[in-house]
Amino acid sequence: MSSPAIFPFKSNIDLDRNSNRHLYLQLCDQMIGFIKSGKLAPSSKLPGSRKLSEDLSIHRKTVIAAYDELMSQGWIESIPARGTFVSQDLPIVNPKKLKDFSTIIDTKNTAGFNFKKRKHLIRKGIKTLLIALKIDDGVPDHRLAPIEDIAKIYRNITKKAHHKELLMYGDIYGNINLRKALVIYLNQTRGLKITVDNILITRGSQMGIYLASQLLLNDKKTIITGNTNYMTADNTFTEAGGIIKRVSVDAQGINTNEIETICKEESISTIYVTSHHHHPTTVTLSAERRMHLLALAQQYKFAIIEDDYDYDFHYSNAPILPLASNDTDGNVIYIGGFTKIIAPALRIGYFIAPKEVVDEAARLRRILDRQGDTLLEQTLARMISNGDVQRHSNKVRRIYKARRDLFCKLLQNKLGDFFDFEIPKGGMAVWLQLKKPYHWDLIISAAQKQNLVFINDWKRYDNNNSGHNGFRIGFAALNEEEIIEVIEKLAEIIPNTIEK
Ligand SMILES: Cc1ncc(COP(=O)(O)O)c(C=O)c1O
Known part of the structure; x- marks a missing residue:
């Protein structure tokens, strides 16, 4: 075995005594780095434990522990009567310059291979201070x-022995x-007529939108959405290979006459609707348009993805039953969650x-997330059966209604000159249109300086560059004091910003 010159450990090993990682493991990490980078070639002789401990001013036992660890991982070997060496069977690596060494053990940012980067999924990160008051979109x-x-x-469920099978691979x-x-809960609360065969449990509504898109939109199939629409859904459709066509949305919801016109001209695979409260404008799809949309789905054989993300929050009257409750021909994929x-x-x-759609979606889900x-699903099952979920939903509905009322009253009183808005009948947000010629950018940057942070970019609501000047602002996550503070701050910021 050849013995190249001893590597200068003393000047290259840098141990941090304040780190949570043991010194012997730090030594291992760095020696592995030298070996991987080629600075310590296979068969190189390593200093004895006494010498290395003196060079590094550490206990000899630390060096012995590091050498034991490196030996058990196969990086080094001990040859009786000769000493300790880098394993001779390791592949030879071309050494890098010493100054590059530090980058080898740092976390890398850049991949050494090509992969698809999806620019359309990048979102502008907005830094929020912990103490900042945040404005979300509902x-x-x-x-x-x-x-x-x-x-x-x-x-309780985790502890009980007869529940232990829940820790195993289960039903997809x-x-x-x-x-x-859910069969009982959804049939009772939403007028559905389903059995267990019609249900797939997902991780939130978003997974449902994703699965439906993958089933429906490959090969550039066309999907119709509203203008404007929930941005993440649009991204999901594009990602699945779909082509988005947009129709207008007014006070009655998505315009079904425009949908009909498109259907007469070309084949449509899917319509995406947030029928209960359109995202972002919060309007409810009218009864007439509901009937029209279902009739069109039957005639033109398209699927409706009905995203009922906030069904439980309706304040002025009983919630309107979803399209899925009148779906006689199996056209609707109904998506919701907790x-x-x-x-x-x-x-x-x-x-x-x-059922056949659920079966296919379950198989697809299996390869994404087994x-x-x-355990949590079982917990929720119990909370639905014993009425906890309904009680909680009634409680928060009352709280959110009071918050909506306060938010809209203060908004009207203090900022009515600057905004056009309707009091939303339900949901967790208000759709605010800034009167022209004012601009959201000015308001958002002025607010940031006052520790009032808009966590979303207004441009996400203008996915078609229509210049509607709208912004969706959530009220549900703000308590009474926070609502007062938000409106007071906006009332201070907006006139000053705009009149400058
Ligand atoms: C319209 C709409 N659909 C779906 C979702 C996704 O919800 P979940 O958290 O259940 O995946 C959201 C989340 O904000 C939403 O606003």
Whole structure:
């Protein structure tokens, strides 16, 4: 075995005594780095443990522990009566210049291979200070989530021996008890007429939108959405290979006459609707247009993806039953979930469709995410069956209604000169159109300086560059004091910014 010149460990090893990582492991990491980079070639002789411990001013036992670890990983070998060497069987690497060494053990940013980069999925990150007051576009108040109840039931289920099979690979359609509970819950609350065969449990509504898009939109199939529309859904359709056509949205919701005109001219695969509260403008699809849309779906044989993301939040009257409740010919894929009722981190949603569609979606889901959190699904099944979910949903609906009322009243009183808006009948956000010729950019940057952070970019609502000047602002996640503070700050900022 040849012995190239001893590598200058003393000047190249840099151990951090304040780090949480053991010194011997730091030494290992760095020696592996030298070997991988070629600075320590196969068969190089390593200094004895006494010498190295003196050079590095560390305990000899630390060096011995590092050498033992490197030996067990196969990086080095000990030859009786000769010493310790870098393993001779390792491949030879062309050494890099010493100054490049530090980059080898740093986390790398750049891949050494080609892969598809999706520019359309990049979102402008907005930095928010922890103390900043945030303006979102309609999310639930996670502080209201019944976390104690969830934790208690989850723990109870986890502990019980007869529930241990929930820790195994399970049904690709999702927890059977949750599907059974959902049959009753959805048939009662939404007028659906489904059985367990029509339900696939997903991780939130977004997974449902993704699966439906993958089933429906390959090979440049056309999907019609509203102008303007929920941006993430648009991205999902484009990603699946679909071509988006847009029709207008007015006070009655998505314009079904325009849909009919397009259907007469070309083949349409899918229509995406947020029928209960259109995203972002919050309007409800009128009864007449609902009937029209279903009739068109039957005539032209397209699918309707009905994204009922905030069904539970309707304040002025009883919620309007979804299109899915009148779907006699199997045209609707109905998507919903519990992320808005309980909390966004509770990733449980459902995908409701004719059995053959559910079967296909379940097979597709399996290759993306084998199954969801079965314990959490079982927890939710119990919370639906014992009425916890309905009680919580009633409670937050009352709270959000009061927040909507306060938010809209203050908005009208203090900022009515600058905005056009309708009081939303439901949901968690208001659609605010800034009167021309004012501009959101000015307001957003002035607000940022006052610690009032808009976490979304207004351009996401203008996906067709129509210049509608609209912004969706959430009220549900702000308590009374926060609402007052937001409006007061805006009332200070906006006139000053605009009149400058
Ligand atoms: C219109 C719409 N659909 C779907 C989703 C996705 O919801 P989930 O968190 O259940 O995936 C959202 C989330 O904000 C939404 O606004």
